[in-house]
Amino acid sequence: MPDRAIRFLLVDDIQENLVALEALLRRDGLEIHKAHSAAEALEMMLVNDYALALLDVHMPDTDGYELAELMRGAERTRRLPIIFVTAADIDETRRFRGYEAGAVDFIFKPIDPVILKSKCEVFFQLGQQARDLARQRDEMRAIAQHRDQAMARLKAHADNSPLATIELDCGLVLRAWSQGAERIFGHRARDMLGRPVGETGWLGAETIDALRAWIAADSGPDAAPRYTMEAVAFSADGREIACEFHGSSLREADSQHMSLTLQVLDITERRQAEEMRSLLIGELNHRIKNTLANVQAIARQTLRQSAGLEDFDRSFSGRLQALARAHSILSDATWSSAPLDGLIDDQVQAGTLVGDRLHRSGPQVQISPENMLRLALTLHELGTNAQKYGAFSVPGGEVLLSWRHEGAGLVLHWQERGGPAVSPPTRKGFGHTLIDASAGGDEGSVEVDWQPRGVAWTIRLAHGVTAAEGAGPVQKPAAVAAVSEDALIGRRVLLIEDEPLVALDLSCELEDVGAEVVAVARTLKDALIAAENQSIDLALLDGNLGGEKVDGVAEILTKRGIPFCFVSGYGPEHLPVDFQSVPMVQKPVDPAKLRAVLEKMVADLPLVQSRAAQAMAV
Known part of the structure; x- marks a missing residue:
């Protein structure tokens, strides 16, 4: 020793x-x-x-x-x-x-x-x-070993870091070029080291001037300024790479010369994400305003053609629900093309089209979002008219719905059979106008033939239709058991909804069918307290309360044996995962659909309470 x-x-x-x-x-x-x-x-x-x-x-x-x-x-x-x-x-x-x-x-x-x-x-x-x-030799050897280990760690960190680590002298000659820099920019270290940065083609003139200014700005031996900027660099193959530069200027041991150490982050993907977000926000604003404009137009035109408030409410609500369901189909498809069969099934499930009297045939096709919304309104109007005046208004009437793929478009044919005798109308109603405006837009066309045996419509879409592959079989909606029309009278209901206007509208609908709204909870805290303490028979639960999950509320209601349904603008996949079997009413709410769901909940009440009792016993 x-x-x-x-x-x-x-x-x-x-x-x-x-x-x-x-x-x-x-x-x-x-x-x-x-x-x-x-x-x-x-x-x-x-x-x-x-x-x-x-x-x-x-x-x-x-x-x-x-x-x-x-x-x-x-x-x-x-x-x-x-x-x-x-x-x-x-x-x-x-x-x-x-x-x-x-x-x-x-x-x-x-x-x-x-x-x-x-x-x-x-x-x-x-x-x-x-x-x-x-x-002293041993001490120097230990110091050298620690230095080598520190340098090795620093080099490993620099080489494995997602950042490019680069060093330049006071003349902007490259002195260090990490493996991270090689990965990001594609320039090899052997081709970069010892060269002035202006000769490498890596940076533009403005960026080089900014780096030179960073070195010039360091005016004192004790100062170690740190700088940051965003600029464009160029890869070995000439691609532009958006970068975030972080620089530190350091004075050398002789106190005369400066060096500049850079850490460079590739932010190309972040820039693209920001641009995409801006584009999506703009597109969302555009679609929302278009949707509101369509709703406004439907409301005004429906009001002009309605015989009274009740007629207006029925017609306007049906058209609004058709739009809402079409939006749900498109949301499930992330607002890309959606299958035409899905739209028809949705109209059948909503009761607009009578499933056992609708005969459809045609290839499996995908419809663009614009065409999907238009066809939703078109099929709603055709089905509603068939129920009021046509084939669905009498027993034995039926509708033949067929289509064919034609180029980038679609030809859809609606033919009614077995209904009352048909004669051309004396005036063109809003339903006819809506079909013409919706289906006939964007170079499409609508033709109607008032045949005595049944009206026939031919609707042509010029574009936005593609052939579908691998579509699954259509599932028929389950029949709902008949319940008493006065099943909701006197039922005590807890309404959990954070939107005041929606809560007001739902309260009115519940009171119209004889139910009593005992409490309205608009926050998660109030909802938990009400679900635990209120004496209620049923509950309507919003799928999200001010951004907070409602799983805890659903658990309390389940333990108490109180049947409830979700009322939400979200799809089922966004609702609490442990309650996927709970019925859901989609916003905007269709009063008839809401009433049917609540009546079914009342009919199942003994079974729900029995399951809750078994759970409590366990």
């Missing part, structure tokens, strides 16, 4: 001589080892390091000269200083042999303590210096 004591080795076959030498040399920091023979000395030198060996010349078996020669023959002891100790006069020959064997000096007996100490002091000091140098 570098902090060990300085060791001297004394070799003499006479114990008294060893004791005398030890007494003369003893001092702080000196450790003296004694050997009585050359063999013992050699063994000790294999184990320990010595600053000096004092060898008696005359020893039995192996004398001092022979021991010195053996020491010079071994790598470990070759450079160990030797002083011979002798009582005999030494002639030139013997003195020469001693120096040839490796001796640095001779001490003669009887020993002069001053001479002994002065000569040994030199080697004691040399031993201390050697020890200190060894300690």
Whole structure:
């Protein structure tokens, strides 16, 4: 160890001589080892390091000269200083042999303590210096090892980081180019290092000027400014890459020169995402305003054609529900093309089209969002008119609905059979106008043939239709068991809804069918309290309350055995996952649909309460 004591080795076959030498040399920091023979000395030198060996010349078996020669023959002891100790006069020959064997000096007996100490002091000091140098060497070696480890960690971090780490000198010559920079920009380090950045084609002139300004702005040796900017860089193949630059200018050790370290983040995807978000927000605003404009137009035109408020409410609500259901179909398809079969099934499920008297045929096709909304209104009007005046208004009447794919468009044919005798109307109603405006837009056309046996419509869409592949079979909606018309009278209902106008409208609908709204909860906190404490028979639960999930409310109602339904603008996939079997009423709410769901809940009330009791028992 570098902090060990300085060791001297004394070799003499006479114990008294060893004791005398030890007494003369003893001092702080000196450790003296004694050997009585050359063999013992050699063994000790294999184990320990010595600053000096004092060898008696005359020893039995192996004398001092022979021991010195053996020491010079071994790598470990070759450079160990030797002083011979002798009582005999030494002639030139013997003195020469001693120096040839490796001796640095001779001490003669009887020993002069001053001479002994002065000569040994030199080697004691040399031993201390050697020890200190060894300690400094070990310290420097440890520092170098830590430095290398730190540099290795830093390099590994820089190479594996999603950031590009780049260093430039004060003349903007590239001095470092990490593997992250190679991955982002495609420029190899060997092609970049040592070159002025302006010659590489990596950055534009404006960006280079900005980097030069960063270096120039550092005016003090103690300052280490940090800068940031967004700029465009260029890849090896010439692509533009949007980047975020973070720079630190550092003054070199000579205090004269500057360097600039850059960390560069590729933000191309983030830029694209921001642009896409802006585009989507713009598109959303456009669609919302178009939808509101359509609703406004439907409301005004329906009002003009309605005989009274009741007629207006029925017609307007039906058309609004047709639009809402079409939006739901498109949302499920992420507002891309949706199947025509899905739209027809939705109209059947809503009761606009009579499923067992509707005969459809045609290829499986996908309809664009614009055409989907228009056809939703068109089929709603055709089905409503058929129920009022046509084939669905009498038993045995039926509708033949067929279509064919024609280029990028669609030809849809509606033919009624078995209904009342048909004659052309004396005036064109709003339903006819709505069909013309919806289905006939964008270069489409609508033709109607008032045949006595049943009206026939031919609707052509010019574009926005593609062939579908792999569509599954159509599922028929389950029949709803008949319940008493007065099943809701006197029922106590908890209404959980965060939109005040929607809550007001739902309250009126519930009161119109004889139910009593005992409480309206608009926040999650109020909903949890009301669900736990109110005496109620039924509950209407919004699918989301101010952005908070309603799972806890649904759990309380389930434990209490209180039937409830979700009322939400979300699809079923966005509602609490543990309550997918709970019925749902889609917003905007169709009063007839709401009433049917609530009546079904009342009919199932004994079963719901039985299940809740079993759960509580468990």
